[in-house]
Amino acid sequence: MSARIQLCIDGQPTRREVARLGRLQRLLWPWARAGRGQAGVICGSWLRPARWVHTFGARGPVDVVFLRADGVVLEVASRVAPWKLLSCRQATSALRLRPGAARRLGLQPGMALDLMS
Numbered sequence: 538m539s540a541r542i543q544l545c546i547d548g549q550p551t552r553r554e555v556a557r558l559g560r561l562q563r564l565l566w567p568w569a570r571a572g573r574g575q576a577g578v579i580c581g582s583w584l585r586p587a588r589w590v591h592t593f594g595a596r597g598p599v600d601v602v603f604l605r606a607d608g609v610v611l612e613v614a615s616r617v618a619p620w621k622l623l624s625c626r627q628a629t630s631a632l633r634l635r636p637g638a639a640r641r642l643g644l645q646p647g648m649a650l651d652l653m654s
Contacts, residue, residue, distance in 0.1 A: 542583060545651035546642060553580045553642070555632060555652065580642075581634035583652055588624055590631045595619035600639040603628035608650045613639050 540557040543550055556579055581600075584590060590601050598616035603625035605611055612625050616636050625631075630652075644650075 541579065542652050544580070544642075546644070547649050548651070551642070553638075555579065555581050555583045555634075557583050557585070557652075580638045581632050583630060583632055585630035587631040588626060588628050590623050590633055592617050592619050592621045592623075592633075598636045600632075600634040600636060602632040602634065602639055602644055602650075604630045604632065604650060604652075606630075608652060610644055610646050610648045610650065612646060613644050615639055 541554045542557055544553045544555055545551065587603075590603075592599055592601075596619070598618055601612075601614040601617055601623055602610055603612045603623075605627060606629040611628055614623055617623060632650075
């Protein structure tokens with residue numbers, strides 16, 4: 538089962554939400570049916586724990602944002618092609634977002650995200 542979590546950037550709430558996926562869901566597919574039929578609400582999935590993220594089976598590119606335990610952005614990878622594996626040794630969680638979402642949200646290393654559920 539997935540939970541929906543509001544995304545806050547540098548203390549400011551956004552109108553975007555991410556889905557907190559269970560272990561099996563996150564291995565199967567980036568969106569794991571979270572938010573289907575609710576375009577514009579769910580912009581991606583929060584993977585925790587995650588030092589690596591895959592795009593296996595993706596139909597197109599995705600954005601990947603690696604986070605420290607305190608929610609600070611470590612790395613942002615935009616438009617990662619399908620069938621790739623990314624990793625970040627210092628990361629404790631990651632966001633797998635729809636393509637272009639990281640740029641639209643202005644996500645950069647050093648920014649703080651609040652993903653409290």
